[in-house]
Amino acid sequence: MIKKEKVVIRASESIALDTIEMVLENVYISETAIPGQFLHIYVDRHTLRRPISIADVNRETKTITVLFKKLGSGTNRLADYHPGMMLDVLGPSGNGFRINREDSTVLLIGGGIGVPPLYNLGKTLAEQGKNIISVLGFQSKEHVFYEQEFQRLGETIIVTNDGSYGETGFVTDVIDSLREYDCYYSCGPIPMLQAVTNRLQTKKGYISLEERMGCGVGACFACVIPTVGEDGYRKICKDGPVFSAEEVKL
Amino acid sequence: MIKKEKVVIRASESIALDTIEMVLENVYISETAIPGQFLHIYVDRHTLRRPISIADVNRETKTITVLFKKLGSGTNRLADYHPGMMLDVLGPSGNGFRINREDSTVLLIGGGIGVPPLYNLGKTLAEQGKNIISVLGFQSKEHVFYEQEFQRLGETIIVTNDGSYGETGFVTDVIDSLREYDCYYSCGPIPMLQAVTNRLQTKKGYISLEERMGCGVGACFACVIPTVGEDGYRKICKDGPVFSAEEVKL
Amino acid sequence: MSQLSVELPGLQLKNPIMPASGCFGFGREYSQFYDLSKLGAVIMKAATGTERYGNNTPRVAETSSGMLNAIGLQNPGVDKIIANEVPFLAKYDTQIIANVAGSTLEEYENVAAAFNESKHVHALELNISCPNVKEGGIQFGTDPSMAARVTEVVKRASNLPVYVKLSPNVSNIVAMAKAVESAGADGLSMINTITGMQIHLSSKKPLLANKTGGLSGPAIKPVAIRMIYEVSQQVTIPIIGMGGVTNAEDVLEFLLAGASAVAVGTANFQNPFVCVEIIDELPKVLQRYGFSSVKDVIGKGVSV
Amino acid sequence: MSQLSVELPGLQLKNPIMPASGCFGFGREYSQFYDLSKLGAVIMKAATGTERYGNNTPRVAETSSGMLNAIGLQNPGVDKIIANEVPFLAKYDTQIIANVAGSTLEEYENVAAAFNESKHVHALELNISCPNVKEGGIQFGTDPSMAARVTEVVKRASNLPVYVKLSPNVSNIVAMAKAVESAGADGLSMINTITGMQIHLSSKKPLLANKTGGLSGPAIKPVAIRMIYEVSQQVTIPIIGMGGVTNAEDVLEFLLAGASAVAVGTANFQNPFVCVEIIDELPKVLQRYGFSSVKDVIGKGVSV
Ligand SMILES: Cc1cc2nc3c(=O)[nH]c(=O)nc-3n(C[C@H](O)[C@H](O)[C@H](O)COP(=O)(O)OP(=O)(O)OC[C@H]3O[C@@H](n4cnc5c(N)ncnc54)[C@H](O)[C@@H]3O)c2cc1C
Ligand SMILES: Cc1cc2nc3c(=O)[nH]c(=O)nc-3n(C[C@H](O)[C@H](O)[C@H](O)COP(=O)(O)OP(=O)(O)OC[C@H]3O[C@@H](n4cnc5c(N)ncnc54)[C@H](O)[C@@H]3O)c2cc1C
Ligand SMILES: Cc1cc2nc3c(=O)[nH]c(=O)nc-3n(C[C@H](O)[C@H](O)[C@H](O)COP(=O)(O)O)c2cc1C
Ligand SMILES: Cc1cc2nc3c(=O)[nH]c(=O)nc-3n(C[C@H](O)[C@H](O)[C@H](O)COP(=O)(O)O)c2cc1C
Numbered sequence A, B: 001m002i003k004k005e006k007v008v009i010r011a012s013e014s015i016a017l018d019t020i021e022m023v024l025e026n027v028y029i030s031e032t033a034i035p036g037q038f039l040h041i042y043v044d045r046h047t048l049r050r051p052i053s054i055a056d057v058n059r060e061t062k063t064i065t066v067l068f069k070k071l072g073s074g075t076n077r078l079a080d081y082h083p084g085m086m087l088d089v090l091g092p093s094g095n096g097f098r099i100n101r102e103d104s105t106v107l108l109i110g111g112g113i114g115v116p117p118l119y120n121l122g123k124t125l126a127e128q129g130k131n132i133i134s135v136l137g138f139q140s141k142e143h144v145f146y147e148q149e150f151q152r153l154g155e156t157i158i159v160t161n162d163g164s165y166g167e168t169g170f171v172t173d174v175i176d177s178l179r180e181y182d183c184y185y186s187c188g189p190i191p192m193l194q195a196v197t198n199r200l201q202t203k204k205g206y207i208s209l210e211e212r213m214g215c216g217v218g219a220c221f222a223c224v225i226p227t228v229g230e231d232g233y234r235k236i237c238k239d240g241p242v243f244s245a246e247e248v249k250l
Numbered sequence C, D: 001m002s003q004l005s006v007e008l009p010g011l012q013l014k015n016p017i018m019p020a021s022g023c024f025g026f027g028r029e030y031s032q033f034y035d036l037s038k039l040g041a042v043i044m045k046a047a048t049g050t051e052r053y054g055n056n057t058p059r060v061a062e063t064s065s066g067m068l069n070a071i072g073l074q075n076p077g078v079d080k081i082i083a084n085e086v087p088f089l090a091k092y093d094t095q096i097i098a099n100v101a102g103s104t105l106e107e108y109e110n111v112a113a114a115f116n117e118s119k120h121v122h123a124l125e126l127n128i129s130c131p132n133v134k135e136g137g138i139q140f141g142t143d144p145s146m147a148a149r150v151t152e153v154v155k156r157a158s159n160l161p162v163y164v165k166l167s168p169n170v171s172n173i174v175a176m177a178k179a180v181e182s183a184g185a186d187g188l189s190m191i192n193t194i195t196g197m198q199i200h201l202s203s204k205k206p207l208l209a210n211k212t213g214g215l216s217g218p219a220i221k222p223v224a225i226r227m228i229y230e231v232s233q234q235v236t237i238p239i240i241g242m243g244g245v246t247n248a249e250d251v252l253e254f255l256l257a258g259a260s261a262v263a264v265g266t267a268n269f270q271n272p273f274v275c276v277e278i279i280d281e282l283p284k285v286l287q288r289y290g291f292s293s294v295k296d297v298i299g300k301g302v303s304v
């Protein structure tokens, strides 16, 4: 259940170009959050909250880690917050990734700031004894983060658009040459998700989507996405952000 | 000349009910400000700057002291600023008090948060060897500030509306019974200034006025006051805030 | 409680606070945060004759002290609302106001008539002002005679008191208000959003898929206060005020301007508890400014 | 420099930035802060036929991301402006735009004609939209045929290009723009302030002595962008855009929406250097979004 919680910032660090890792302490959220859920964060001087995925959870230290990119006014302001300060968040929000008991090898496909929720997922999957292959795409070398963290979970391929690190090109350029897997999970920019879901039409897969939000709780109809079937639409904030790949029209 | 300056907050302290004393360091303003001038202070999240009088200047430490009352959103926000932080101010603004060489005894009549500019004036007058009588009115005991500071300048009478400290009533209740003086200076709420200027019509006097401001530099015509004479009006931010008592229509 | 209570046509409000239409869905989501029985009323999301998907996304943008929205009246249609949503809200001890929208006179008529079938709805809010509907809804909101016509049609079709929600995008708000009052409106609801736009610098295009959207939030409060102040002196029907309310002092300002109750929209997004926090704060704020009750404040700011 | 330059009827702007009327007086005060020659142009405070004192104080109030003003066209009268103010501004290498106001057609005509006598004024901005004048100025701003008439009268009286400043307080801004274009306007200036009000809780009265005032600042930017976007597609005359500009990215947004130059009002009060800081920032911002010049941006956000 979503609650309005105060979280304490325990750490805030730049870990790649314009990319901040923030560790937040809160009992309720750290105990209840599942992979794929997000926090809807109040940033002072801003009318609307900012949705940011939960990248990691530590139930011992009661902390949640989020990673965000400084893109606009809200994330830049958030980057100014320092340890010791409080944040007002709604969370844990959204549905989270579906994990299928029968899958033994899973593929994680992340693009840019879509990578963070996959880390929390990967850790959980690894704890359940699944094999994990990760393909992570970034613009260039300076944008790469969490490479070692993912490597600890399993085979990890980094792709940069400009070839400044790892493979060159897009994540879709390498996913054909991978060994077998049962299911994929992907998060990243819409064009990437379109390319991935197109390429992997025969595979079972789950994607996590972004959309501009008003309420973040399902009340305002700001964040809808049309479904493939008859039933019209889903709300990304409430029914998502994770959908099965064949459920929604990208 | 008004400049846009950064000042460093050196101290910020509550000295009476809802009343903050703030010490600000800035070379230019501390070297050029004269009594009666004000600072036009930018407070973040607020469209308009706040005009606050200069209550004291220390040319050795290069500091300016301001005193302000937490009345609304801007002054409450300003009270949150702490030592070490910077403020963006325009100043020194306005004309300042006129000091007449021939006066040997002067009367200072302050009301509430109108008291601060009189302190800077009183110190300057005292340095010039003039005798100073101060009558300072406050709502009640908890609002009283700078009593000792004024006492160091000369005879000081405190009046509280509710009689919880000093004399009871209004400043006008005590000014008839004072010894002779050559000139008075007054700052406080409009009703007080009206009462004072009415009562002291035969005296030479100067009053410092407040009005809601836009630009604070004389460009927007927000802060005008009609004059008694033919020439129409004065701008409080530029031609004032100090006027001779018979110059303007209160 | 009676310190906060207000009676309006069809509505016994235990307090003057209600979430604004479109900012609270049908209450389900916010019922996880608090007991909806605390609210004076709930104004539901707009209902149209049949289900609507609305505009493409992006549908919202942030602005200085405000936001733009172009939802486009997405809703499941009046029948499903009556079947699925009203019964949920009816479980709470609060008043239910149905927001009625449409593209044609007939659609307005049908939606209004449909709500006669629901025992739980206490009043209709007639949305003639949604700026995001292309098919014609907009014209009702800016032309006094069209506004009067739709008001008449809905009044004829409905057994419930009708509050007409006025658009601020007009030259003469008083003329609009008088036109719908003459046409039989039981109350007014004002203001809806002001039409605005944001251009996305990187894509060089309007950010919202619908290009324009409705501006709401604290940015528009002065416009709402002005219009309510002007209108309340020229009509005798009560006004539900809205536009940028975020705290109990704002509520007082709306009441002084002549509103009899106050709806809170955008502020719910920033703080899902805002309505109940305002309700809790209101007695203290009344006292601070020397009022003994909400009724005591209404219209006190209007010159005599 | 030519990267920033723009040519408009009567105006050779070295850059598209100018202070908005009423927010910069006649330039004297801001000339202590920087060299006015840096500005593309200066729009002077409104001029009326004779000296005006304006409204009582308080004349300004602060709002969320904005402010209200009801100055009431205080100015020394057109003759003193020509005698004392224009010569001061003429010392600077910038363009001078005179803001023309009045209560009657005759007053507009006289003020416009008077500026023919000044060699230093490059264009007129016809203020038909000041919401704070009671005598009738307002009616010109909300009625297309009245707006056309005053435009014709001023065009006939003046040798200078005329930019008509539109009021946003209308149902149909495009109709207003087309009316003044047909009447001979050389350009448009938009938007003026949106009529608003603030009620002072302690005194229970409207805070401004004039009761209503004009809302300006970032709060109104989305309304300005929407109106400029709509109008720029329907007229062929250029637009000077304004309403809430505080930085170079805002300027880009106005240019994309279809403005050819941009005026900065309220932001001068917060930061007296804002105009020059924007001018300095503009080349970087153009580059960041892939533009080679200001001319290159104008209207690029308008759908094709
Ligand atoms: C479910 C979900 C999870 C997300 N997880 C992350 C994450 O872990 N790390 C991360 O860096 N980013 C994440 N995002 C994207 C993040 O929300 C935006 O980058 C952020 O809101 C931009 O805010 P801003 O103030 O910097 O940008 P601005 O452009 O100034 O924001 C203006 C408005 O647009 C909205 N907005 C802008 N871009 C996006 C976007 N891509 N998605 C949604 N709203 C947007 C903002 O929330 C705000 O309301 C996520 C988005 C969603 C929907
Ligand atoms: C020349 C001058 C000198 C002043 N010196 C002092 C001083 O030394 N100490 C002090 O405490 N106060 C002083 N004031 C008053 C002070 O400016 C206001 O109390 C303050 O601006 C209130 O801001 P706020 O945000 O708390 O109130 P709000 O009511 O939230 O302010 C809203 C708007 O109204 C304006 N405003 C409200 N009250 C006043 C007022 N009395 N005068 C001018 N503008 C007002 C604010 O500046 C702001 O623009 C002075 C005013 C002037 C004009
Ligand atoms: C996301 C959103 C959706 C809205 N949907 C509706 C609606 O369906 N019907 C309606 O009459 N008003 C709708 N409104 C307008 C609000 O009810 C309200 O009139 C307006 O937002 C001003 O109030 P606020 O500033 O408190 O948000 C909507 C507003 C927002 C922000
Ligand atoms: C204090 C003040 C005075 C103004 N006076 C005038 C005026 O005399 N003539 C005019 O055409 N516009 C006047 N305006 C309107 C501005 O020129 C401008 O159109 C409006 O403020 C929107 O721009 P902004 O948001 O950048 O301030 C005034 C605005 C303010 C804030």
Ligand code: FES
Pocket: A212, A213, A214, A215, A216, A217, A218, A219, A220, A221, A222, A223, A224, A235, A236, A237, A238
């Ligand atoms: S953001 Fe309001 S429904 Fe999703």
Ligand code: FES
Pocket: B212, B213, B214, B215, B216, B217, B218, B219, B220, B221, B222, B223, B224, B235, B236, B237, B238
């Ligand atoms: S505040 Fe602008 S002229 Fe005084």
